[in-house]
Amino acid sequence: xxxxxxxxxxxxxxxxxxxxxxxxxxxxxxxxxxxxxxxxxxxxxxxxxxxxxxxxxxxxxxxxxxxxxxxxxxxxxxxxxxxxxxxxxxxxxxxxxxxxxxxxxxxxxxxxxxxxxxxxxxxxxxxxxxxxxxxxxxxxxxxxxxxxxxxxxxxxxxxxxxxxxxxxxxxxxxxxxxxxxxxxxxxxxxxxxxxxxxxxxxxxxxxxxxxxxxxxxxxxxxxxxxxxxxxxxxxxxxxxxxxxxx
Amino acid sequence: xxxxxxxxxxxxxxxxxxxxxxxxxxxxxxxxxxxxxxxxxxxxxxxxxxxxxxxxxxxxxxxxxxxxxxxxxxxxxxxxxxxxxxxxxxxxxxxxxxxxxxxxxxxxxxxxxxxxxxxxxxxxxxxxxxxxxxxxxxxxxxxxxxxxxxxxxxxxxxxxxxxxxxxxxxxxxxxxxxxxxxxxxxxxxxxxxxxxxxxxxxxxxxxxxxxxxxxxxxxxxxxxxxxxxxxxxxxxxxxxxxxxxxxxxxxxxxxxxxxxxxxxxxxxxxxxxxxxxxxxxxxxxxxxxxxxxxxxxxxxxxxxxxxxxxxxxxxxxxxxxxxxxxxxxxxxxxxxxxxxxxxxxxxxxxxxxxxxxxxxxxxxxxxxxxxxxxxxxxxxxxxxxxxxxxxxxxxxxxxxxxxxxxxxxxxxxxxxxxxxxxxxxxxxxxxxxxxxxxxxxxxxxxxxxxxxxxxxxxxxxxxxxxxxxxxxxxxxxxxxxxxxxxxxxxxxxxxxxxxxxxxxxxxxxxxxxxxxxxxxxxxxxxxxxxxxxxxxxxxxxxxxxxxxxxxxxxxxxxxxxxxxxxxxxxxxxxxxxxxxxxxxxxxxxxxxxxxxxxxxxxxxxxxxxxxxxxxxxxxxxxxxxxxxxxx
Numbered sequence: 029x030x031x032x033x034x035x036x037x038x039x040x041x042x043x044x045x046x047x048x049x050x051x052x053x054x055x056x057x058x059x060x061x062x063x064x065x066x067x068x069x070x071x072x073x074x075x076x077x078x079x080x081x082x083x084x085x086x087x088x089x090x091x092x093x094x095x096x097x098x099x100x101x102x103x104x105x106x107x108x109x110x111x112x113x114x115x116x117x118x119x120x121x122x123x124x125x126x127x128x129x130x131x132x133x134x135x136x137x138x139x140x141x142x143x144x145x146x147x148x149x150x151x152x153x154x155x156x157x158x159x160x161x162x163x164x165x166x167x168x169x170x171x172x173x174x175x176x177x178x179x180x181x182x183x184x185x186x187x188x189x190x191x192x193x194x195x196x197x198x199x200x201x202x203x204x205x206x207x208x209x210x211x212x213x214x215x216x217x218x219x220x221x222x223x224x225x226x227x228x229x230x231x232x233x234x235x236x237x238x239x240x241x242x243x244x245x246x247x248x249x250x251x252x253x254x255x256x257x258x259x260x261x262x263x264x265x266x267x268x269x270x271x272x273x274x
Numbered sequence: 275x276x277x278x279x280x281x282x283x284x285x286x287x288x289x290x291x292x293x294x295x296x297x298x299x300x301x302x303x304x305x306x307x308x309x310x311x312x313x314x315x316x317x318x319x320x321x322x323x324x325x326x327x328x329x330x331x332x333x334x335x336x337x338x339x340x341x342x343x344x345x346x347x348x349x350x351x352x353x354x355x356x357x358x359x360x361x362x363x364x365x366x367x368x369x370x371x372x373x374x375x376x377x378x379x380x381x382x383x384x385x386x387x388x389x390x391x392x393x394x395x396x397x398x399x400x401x402x403x404x405x406x407x408x409x410x411x412x413x414x415x416x417x418x419x420x421x422x423x424x425x426x427x428x429x430x431x432x433x434x435x436x437x438x439x440x441x442x443x444x445x446x447x448x449x450x451x452x453x454x455x456x457x458x459x460x461x462x463x464x465x466x467x468x469x470x471x472x473x474x475x476x477x478x479x480x481x482x483x484x485x486x487x488x489x490x491x492x493x494x495x496x497x498x499x500x501x502x503x504x505x506x507x508x509x510x511x512x513x514x515x516x517x518x519x520x521x522x523x524x525x526x527x528x529x530x531x532x533x534x535x536x537x538x539x540x541x542x543x544x545x546x547x548x549x550x551x552x553x554x555x556x557x558x559x560x561x562x563x564x565x566x567x568x569x570x571x572x573x574x575x576x577x578x579x580x581x582x583x584x585x586x587x588x589x590x591x592x593x594x595x596x597x598x599x600x601x602x603x604x605x606x607x608x609x610x611x612x613x614x615x616x617x618x619x620x621x622x623x624x625x626x627x628x629x630x631x632x633x634x635x636x637x638x639x640x641x642x643x644x645x646x647x648x649x650x651x652x653x654x655x656x657x658x659x660x661x662x663x664x665x666x667x668x669x670x671x672x673x674x675x676x677x678x679x680x681x682x683x684x685x686x687x688x689x690x691x692x693x694x695x696x697x698x699x700x701x702x703x704x705x706x707x708x709x710x711x712x713x714x715x716x717x718x719x720x721x722x723x724x725x726x727x728x729x730x731x732x733x734x735x736x737x738x739x740x741x742x743x744x745x746x747x748x749x750x751x752x753x754x755x756x757x758x759x760x761x762x763x764x765x766x767x768x769x770x771x772x773x774x775x776x777x778x779x780x781x782x783x784x785x786x787x788x789x790x791x792x793x794x795x796x797x798x799x800x801x802x803x804x805x806x807x808x809x810x811x812x813x814x815x816x817x818x819x820x821x822x823x824x825x826x827x828x829x830x831x832x833x834x835x836x837x838x839x840x841x842x843x844x845x846x847x848x849x850x851x852x853x854x855x856x857x858x859x860x861x862x863x864x865x866x867x868x869x870x871x872x873x874x875x876x877x878x879x880x881x882x883x884x885x886x887x888x889x890x891x892x893x894x895x896x897x898x899x900x901x902x903x904x905x
Contacts, residue, residue, distance in 0.1 A: 057542040175540055188558050191521035195607060196353055196553075198325045198343040203609060212519045212609060238559050240519045240574065247519075247609050 031178055032078040034066035035109070036099050038085030038092055039119055039147055043164035044110035045069050045084055051167050058171070061178060080105045080177055082160075086112040086119045086147040093153050100154040105177060108150045108159040109170075111232050111265055117163055119147035120267045158183050162218055163232035163265060169217050186216040189236050190229050194220040202228035208253050208261045213239035232265045292455040293477040294464075300471060301444065301451060305332040305380060307467040312414075313377040315349055317342050326379070337381055337444065340423045341601050345386050345529030346379045350409050351393060353526075355551040357405060357536065362545055374412035378463075381444075383420040384436040385428045385599040389529030390415065391439050392589070392597055396532060405551070414459055417443035422487045425602030427615045430491035433599040435484065445480050452480055489602070489615050493622045498596065502587035505621045506579070514617065515575025517610045522555030524604035524612070525581060530597050533561070556580050582617065640677050640722030645715050646697065652780055654704045656713055657689070662696040662723060670755035671730025671890035673864065674700065677722035681708040687864055687889075688726065689751040691759035701751050701783060730890050731756050731834060731860060739832045740768040742824075744845055746775045746817055746837025750783045752862050752890070753836045761796060768830060770797035775817025775837070778805035817841070821848050828853030834890075836862035846893065857894040864889040 035045055048055065049069060065075040081103035087096060100106055111117035122130045123146045135142055150156050158177070160170050169185075176183040186192075190211035194201070197220055202209035210231035211223065222229055248258050296304070308314050314329045317336040324342045326349070329335055359368040382390075394410070397403040417440040428434040436443075441460030445452040453471065455461045465472045493501075525531040535554040540547035554561060557578070562571035571577055589597040598614065605613040647659035668688060677683030690699035702712045715721055733756070741760060745753040753772070760767050772791065776782040782803065792799040806814040813819065817837075833854055835845050842861055849859050863884050887895075 054542050061544060171542060175542070175544060178544060179540075187560050188555075189519070189521050191519070191523060191609075192526065192555075195343075195521075195523045195526050198320070198323055200321055200323055201607070201609070212521055236559075238520070243517050243519050243610050246517075 030061060030063040031080065032065045032075065033062045033080040033082065033174075034064065034075070034078045034099075034103070035068070036066065036081060036083045037068065038083070038096065038113070038150075039088045039144075040085030040110065040112040040117070042069065042084065044112075044160075044162075047164045047167050048082075048170060051171065054167075054171060058174065062174075075102075077102050079103070080107060080174075082107050082109040083113050083150055084109040086116050086149060087153055088119065088144040088147040090143060090145075096150060096153050105157045106150070106154065107173070107177075108156045110165045111161060111163040111234070112147075113150045113156075114159045114161050115234055115265070116147050116149045116267065117232075117265060120149075121263065123147065123267055159185075161185065161215060161233040166218050166221075187237055188216050190214045190216050190218065190220055190223075190233075192216050193218070194223050197224065199223045203247070203251055206251060208248060208251075208257055210261055212244050212247070213241065230261060230264045235266060292453075292461060292464075292472075293479050294453045294471050294474045295447075295477050296444070296451045296453040296468075296471055298450060300468065301337065302332050302335075304464075304468040304471070305329070305335055308378055308380070308463070311376070311467075313375050314380050315346070315377060316380040329380075335380065337418050338421070338446070339381075340421070341383060341385070341426070341603060341606070343603075343607070344527060345389060345601065345603065346382055346415075347389070347393070347529050347532070349377065349379060350390065350413060351397070351406055351532055352409075353553045355405055357549045357551055359546060359548045360538075362540070362547065374409040377409075377413045378416060379413060380416045381418040382415050382440065383601070384417065385420075385426075385433045385601040386529050387415060387417050387436045387439045388433040388599045389601070392530040392595075392599070393532060395593055396530075396589075396597075414441045414463060415439070416441060416460075417456075419444065419446040420485075422485055423602070424488055425606045425613075426487050426600060427489040427491060427602060428600035429485055429487040430489075430615070431495055431596060431598065431600040434487070447480075452477055454479070487600075489613075491615055492619045495596070497622070498586050498618075499590050501618075501621055501625055502583060502590075504625060506583075508621060508624070510617060510620060510624075511575045511579040511582075513575075514578040514612055515573055517612060518557065518574045518578055519610055520557050520559065520574055520577070521609070522557040523607045523609075525555040525557055526553055527603040527607055528585075529599060529601055529603065531555075531584075556584070578612070582614070585614070586618070638724070640675070640683070640724045642720040643723040645717055645719045645721060648715070648717060651701060651783055651785075655701050655783060656704075657699055657701050658712070658715075659690075659697060659699050660721070660723065662698065665694055665696045666692075666698060666726055667694070668692050668726035669730030669733060670759050671752045671862065671864075672726040672728045673889065674698070674723050674725035674727065676700065676702070676712060677724070678708055678711045679722065681711050683722065683724070684708055685727070685864070687751045687755070689754050691755050691762060693762075701748075703748065728884075728889050729887055733759055736760070736832050737763075737766045738768070738830075740827060740830050741770045742826060742831050742833040742849075743770070743772045744774075744817065744833065744835045744837070744841075745772065746841045747777070747781065748783065749835075749837030749841070749862060750774060751836075752864065753834060754784060754787065756834060757791075757797070764796055771824070771826075772797055772799045773817055773820040773824075774799070774801050775820070776801075776803050778803050779808045779810050779812075816844075818844050818848060821852075824852075826852050826854075828855075832858045832860070834860045834862075836864075839865070855894075856897060857892050859893040860890055861893055861896070862889055863891060863896075 037045060064070065065078050081099050083099060083106060087093060108114045112119050127144055127146060131142060158173060160173055173183040193216045194211055199220055202223060207228040209228040211229040213235050214229050214231040215233045215236045218233060305314060309329060309332060315326055316329050317324050317339045318327055318334045319336065324336065324339050326342045326344060326346060360366060397406045417436065422428060438456055440456040441463065443454040443456060445454060455464060533554045533556060534551045536549060536551050538547050538549050563569045571580055585598040586596050589595065641663055643660040643662045645658055646661050649657040651657055669692060673685045673687045675683045675685050686700040686702060688698050689701050702709050704710055704713050712721065743753050743757060757772060760770060774788060779785065782788060788799060788801060791797055800820045801812045802815045802817055802820050803812055804814060808814065831854060833849050835842060846859065
């Protein structure tokens with residue numbers, strides 16, 4: 029019998045689910061092994077029980093907690109899909125002020141239907157078994173993690189930094205262009221796609237297990253970057269980690 | 275025979291390298307022709323970076339360029355290398371694909387050609403790596419001259435030029451090239467793809483071109499092994515550990531680093547997959563993580579040290595050359611600017627001056643030691659207590675060279691225990707002119723001293739064990755140093771037994787010490803002399819008879835045997851019969867010592883150098899040497 033999997037979403041851009049759909053040909057092959065039983069972007073059916081739930085987005089609206097808990101209750105394995113679900117992602121950027129102030133600043137007058145709390149990762153509410161990091165996720169990494177889960181193996185994320193993939197691909201170093209790059213402290217797995225695209229790493233995949241922050245800060249300073257610039261970069265995706273940036 | 279040698283050994287046809295002039299335009303024509311039959315890899319400019327890649331158009335090929343980001347390792351030992359394919363359900367191994375595409379790497383700098391030799395050494399050693407071998411055999415190497423940049427330090431390592439290890443080499447000469455063939459295959463390539471050059475007029479060979487690097491190692495590279503030997507505990511590794519990001523760029527970009535990971539990658543259908551090899555790095559957190567999660571190289575300082583020792587020490591011990599070719603790739607791309615030349619020069623600058631000297635010949639120059647005390651031990655033997663200008667660090671069994679100007683020098687075992695101070699005791703037997711002169715010295719006189727030299731008893735490994743010490747005649751000198759060192763920490767050892775033999779009581783070294791030990795209760799001290807009328811009344815037998823009623827626990831006993839050559843042949847069988855392991859039997863080959871530096875060749879027993887690796891050896895380490903146990 030095929031493994032029943034489902035996709036769910038909370039506050040987010042749905043880019044991670046879109047990445048899954050964009051797998052197209054591979055997705056059709058995956059369907060030989062799994063049955064997608066819930067996927068709002070594809071279908072309207074619902075089931076009572078499923079084996080693997082991939083959950084995108086962060087938790088911030090009333091009712092989110094309860095809905096997530098229900099998904100947890102009927103899933104054997106729950107996987108956080110993408111940085112919003114994994115660590116709060118860009119949604120958490122607003123967490124330096126209260127929800128009321130934020131709402132006032134963005135929407136002006138008080139609009140009750142836009143009520144939100146400070147965005148939180150899934151792990152703040154339920155037990156998360158595995159995670160697919162990134163904003164958006166990397167399709168190939170998603171497939172590898174799904175494979176591991178189907179084989180009852182422990183999925184593994186790279187423990188080394190984005191610099192590794194950047195050097196392997198022989199991209200020019202962002203620091204040579206005076207840009208703050210979070211590559212030296214960010215978990216690899218994205219094949220340095222942002223650097224490939226001419227940008228720099230903003231750390232969407234989160235920090236490596238053992239970021240060498242003190243040499244990293246020294247390097248940033250050597251490149252003439254001030255503390256606020258460094259912190260701004262860290263904040264984009266790692267607001268929870270910003271203490272370690274100080 | 276390795277492919278490297280089979281491919282590149284000059285054959286009859288190639289009794290001498292062919293040298294041909296090759297104008298720039300002909301190089302281009304040559305490459306165009308090669309592109310029809312081969313995957314030609316060459317340096318190209320991509321996004322402002324010099325990278326090695328498959329050529330689409332010969333016009334893109336760079337021949338005058340600084341080192342490319344990645345070395346030819348990218349093609350000869352790629353980061354993603356399929357070892358074989360398998361089928362999961364049926365548990366079937368599909369035969370590995372060993373066929374590599376016919377390829378030419380066009381434009382390899384001398385340093386990168388040297389790096390290929392290192393990969394050959396490491397990957398063909400023992401069980402030859404078949405995947406590397408397949409690529410190596412299918413790839414032709416065309417060298418080209420380079421101009422070093424500010425990161426290059428090839429001139430310090432002698433890797434700025436190369437005489438072999440390529441199929442063809444393009445030497446730059448004003449606005450044209452001089453093409454040198456280095457193999458039969460190279461010549462055939464030329465014949466097939468540039469026949470007019472092959473048939474052209476032979477040019478006279480170019481002498482090896484010496485280049486200039488501003489980045490220099492400030493000491494002779496031959497000093498590296500001894501420098502590294504002493505640098506293991508240096509503070510510099512902590513400093514590097516604090517600077518290092520652990521990103522692994524240095525090793526990934528290194529042309530000779532080849533550590534790898536093997537993992538399975540499954541197809542989406544989960545029916546089949548491939549076992550692949552990817553590059554790994556000793557700088558990564560998990561590189562040294564073993565079962566149970568323990569990491570035996572857990573700090574970045576340890577990892578950097580490991581990298582430097584892999585590059586500059588461990589391979590040297592095996593092949594007498596570094597695993598670094600001075601290409602500068604590691605420092606060129608290092609965000610923390612960790613620069614090997616700077617590290618090596620700093621290690622050199624802070625090394626104890628006695629270790630390496632920039633004054634030629636000064637390692638042979640003695641320091642002056644003052645004679646503090648002279649004590650007569652027998653008619654011929656005198657004990658000298660010497661005071662040195664600085665403290666002496668040695669292990670029991672090490673020796674010094676004592677000298678008198680005009681009469682030369684000779685090695686003498688240190689007979690006192692190491693105590694971190696600057697006093698030592700040696701015993702000198704009056705024999706030749708030098709020892710007679712030494713006997714004439716009095717308290718307050720000065721004599722020449724060099725050292726300490728050699729490798730002594732591994733005292734730390736002996737802790738917690740029973741010691742069985744067997745000394746014959748002058749062999750007691752080194753044993754005394756060991757015994758006194760052990761008695762200083764008596765509680766750290768189990769039973770200590772000393773079996774001491776001699777010709778007669780008068781010839782015993784340290785009779786007073788022997789009596790004291792005998793009565794001390796700290797050890798079991800047994801003595802035998804051959805003289806039947808000896809006034810001590812000890813058994814008039816050979817030392818081997820003292821084994822007769824000896825009770826030994828072979829599992830916890832370490833034996834040190836020190837004496838005249840014949841004694842080892844006599845005592846070793848007794849020890850084996852008692853059940854001792856040959857790794858737990860230490861022999862003293864002090865009679866082989868000569869210059870102390872391991873240079874003069876006199877102390878060499880087969881491939882072992884006694885002055886460096888000895889004079890104390892475990893039986894295990896020398897039993898296979900035909901010349902070791904003296905006959």
